[in-house]
Amino acid sequence: MSAHPHHIPKHSHSLPMRVGTRGSPLALWQTRHFLSTISAVCPVMSPGNPGGPVFEEHVIATSGDRIQDRRLAEIGGKGLFAKEIHEALLDGRVDFAVHSLKDLETELPPGIVLACTLKREDARDALILGPHCGRADSSSPFDCLPAGAIVGTASVRRQSQLLAARPDLKVTTIRGNVQTRLARLRAGEFAATLLALAGLRRLGLEDQADVVLDPEAMVPSAGQGIVGITVRAADEDLHELLSAIEDREAKAVSTAERALLAALDGSCRTPIGGHARLLPTGDLHLTGLVARADGSFLLKRSLHGAAADAARLGRALGDSLRTDSPADIFA
Numbered sequence: 001m002s003a004h005p006h007h008i009p010k011h012s013h014s015l016p017m018r019v020g021t022r023g024s025p026l027a028l029w030q031t032r033h034f035l036s037t038i039s040a041v042c043p044v045m046s047p048g049n050p051g052g053p054v055f056e057e058h059v060i061a062t063s064g065d066r067i068q069d070r071r072l073a074e075i076g077g078k079g080l081f082a083k084e085i086h087e088a089l090l091d092g093r094v095d096f097a098v099h100s101l102k103d104l105e106t107e108l109p110p111g112i113v114l115a116c117t118l119k120r121e122d123a124r125d126a127l128i129l130g131p132h133c134g135r136a137d138s139s140s141p142f143d144c145l146p147a148g149a150i151v152g153t154a155s156v157r158r159q160s161q162l163l164a165a166r167p168d169l170k171v172t173t174i175r176g177n178v179q180t181r182l183a184r185l186r187a188g189e190f191a192a193t194l195l196a197l198a199g200l201r202r203l204g205l206e207d208q209a210d211v212v213l214d215p216e217a218m219v220p221s222a223g224q225g226i227v228g229i230t231v232r233a234a235d236e237d238l239h240e241l242l243s244a245i246e247d248r249e250a251k252a253v254s255t256a257e258r259a260l261l262a263a264l265d266g267s268c269r270t271p272i273g274g275h276a277r278l279l280p281t282g283d284l285h286l287t288g289l290v291a292r293a294d295g296s297f298l299l300k301r302s303l304h305g306a307a308a309d310a311a312r313l314g315r316a317l318g319d320s321l322r323t324d325s326p327a328d329i330f331a
Contacts, residue, residue, distance in 0.1 A: 016056040020085045020094035023059040024177045029202045030227045031057050031098045037118065041244045058094050060085050086112055089232060096238065097230045101223030101254055102196075106262040108230065116229040116242035117250040121198035123225040123275060125158065125218045126209035129192050130185050133210075141211040142166050149191035152184065156293045158194045160271035161218050163295025178203055194218075198225035219273030219289040219300065222257035226250050249278055256286045256310040263318025264290065270329060273300075276310070284310055288317045290325045299325055 021031040035055050042054055062084045081103040088094045090111055101117065108114065127141050136144040142165050145151070152174035153159055159171045172190060174181055178199050185193050194213075200206050231238045253276035260274040273289035284307040291298040303317045322330070 015054055017054060017096065018056050018058050018094040020058050020060050020088050020097040022062055022081065022085070026178060026199050026203060027098070027100070028057070028059075030100065033202075034096075034098050034118065034227060034229060037245050038241070042241070055096075058088070060088055060094075086230075089230060095231065095235070096242075099228045099230065101226040101228040101258075102221040104223065104228055104230070106258050111233050112230050113233045113239075114228050115231045115239050116246050117254050118227040118229070118245065119247040120250045120253065121201055121225040122212075123220045124197045124215050125194050125213045125220055125224075126197045126200060127192060127194055127211040127213060128182065128185060128208055129210045130188060130190060132188070133191055136211040138211050138214075141213060141217075142169075145169060145191055150189075152181065152190040152193045155194070155221070156269065156271045157221055157273050157289075157291075158218070160291035160293050160295050160298060161273070161289070162194070163293075164291065164298045165295075167295060178205065182208060196220070196224050215275045215277075216287060216300075219287055220275045222261045222272070222274035223254055224275075226254050228254070252284060252307040252310045253277060256284055256314040259311040259314025260286065260288050260318040260321075261314075263315045264288075264322055265330065269293070274314075276314075278307060279304065282307060284313060286313050286317055288321050290321045290329060292326075292329060297326060297329070 019031060019035065021027050035057070039055065062081050082099060082105065085097045085099070086109050089097050090109070104114065127136060129136060129144065133146070134144045142162065145166065147168050148170060150170045150172050151162060152172050154173050154175045162169060163171065174184060174190070174193060178195060181193055181195065182205070197206070197209060197212055200209055229242055231242070256276040257274040261272060264270070264272055271291040271293055274286070276284055276286040279285055283304050285302060285304040287300065287302045289298065289300045299321055301317060301321060303313050305313050
């Protein structure tokens with residue numbers, strides 16, 4: 001964190017500055033967290049805006065939020081959570097955009113850059129059990145699920161790892177915000193679901209998690225638990241402002257994970273996991289996973305090296321996984 005307050009340039013932007021976000025409870029939590037973080041390094045008033053807010057949130061409806069009955073892969077991929085927000089940024093309707101980094105495509109539209117990553121919340125996945133499951137044991141968390149049980153998830157990454165461990169299970173698609181998914185589980189529509197622990201924590205729902213899954217056993221999504229901020233590439237003053245709140249550890253691990261994803265060039269149909277962490281030595285440890293959605297193939301590998309080489313490590317691990325995976329996985 002910079003020790004000096006950053007000042008918004010007086011001439012290049014009118015106040016209040018507009019922050020684009022999705023409208024889900026989790027997206028709004030993340031946006032307000034970003035606003036409180038950036039407000040700490042910005043003046044709260046300016047001569048041209050006496051007493052008014054420096055920042056203002058703008059909720060933007062996205063295709064990913066509107067279409068709830070199909071997997072993202074069937075309707076255009078995870079970029080659907082960002083498409084309308086990118087458009088608002090390029091049109092000048094908003095000045096910043098706040099994203100769950102795991103929902104942000106690796107190749108952004110021309111004119112938009114990922115300018116900042118905030119401190120990572122816990123990246124792990126959580127298993128949440130319905131009323132008819134027994135107690136789970138963290139050493140073998142899926143053993144508590146009855147034979148042939150239905151598990152609700154829209155993530156092919158989670159599905160593939162679950163079915164590799166328990167081929168007898170059935171997976172059904174469930175979309176919607178965290179609260180919607182939990183309500184459907186409680187109603188008995190399926191035996192269990194998997195959600196990001198970060199989202200549960202941010203919403204004050206961590207107590208809903210029955211087991212927190214080891215990231216080597218259930219490799220998380222690249223960028224999971226990290227909030228990313230995009231701006232227009234030409235807005236150099238905003239880049240400087242955001243550099244004051246960039247989290248260096250989040251930057252290093254997300255760089256490695258996104259480089260892995262880019263090297264694999266996977267679509268939403270391809271189960272891919274990526275999880276990086278900094279070791280006590282300062283080195284970076286990266287685990288990557290490629291699988292078939294039905295769990296019949298699963299390849300998991302790790303690399304570690306200097307954190308400064310995060311992008312190179314991600315590319316190298318991605319290339320290695322791609323080389324040794326069946327070609328049909330990336331078709």
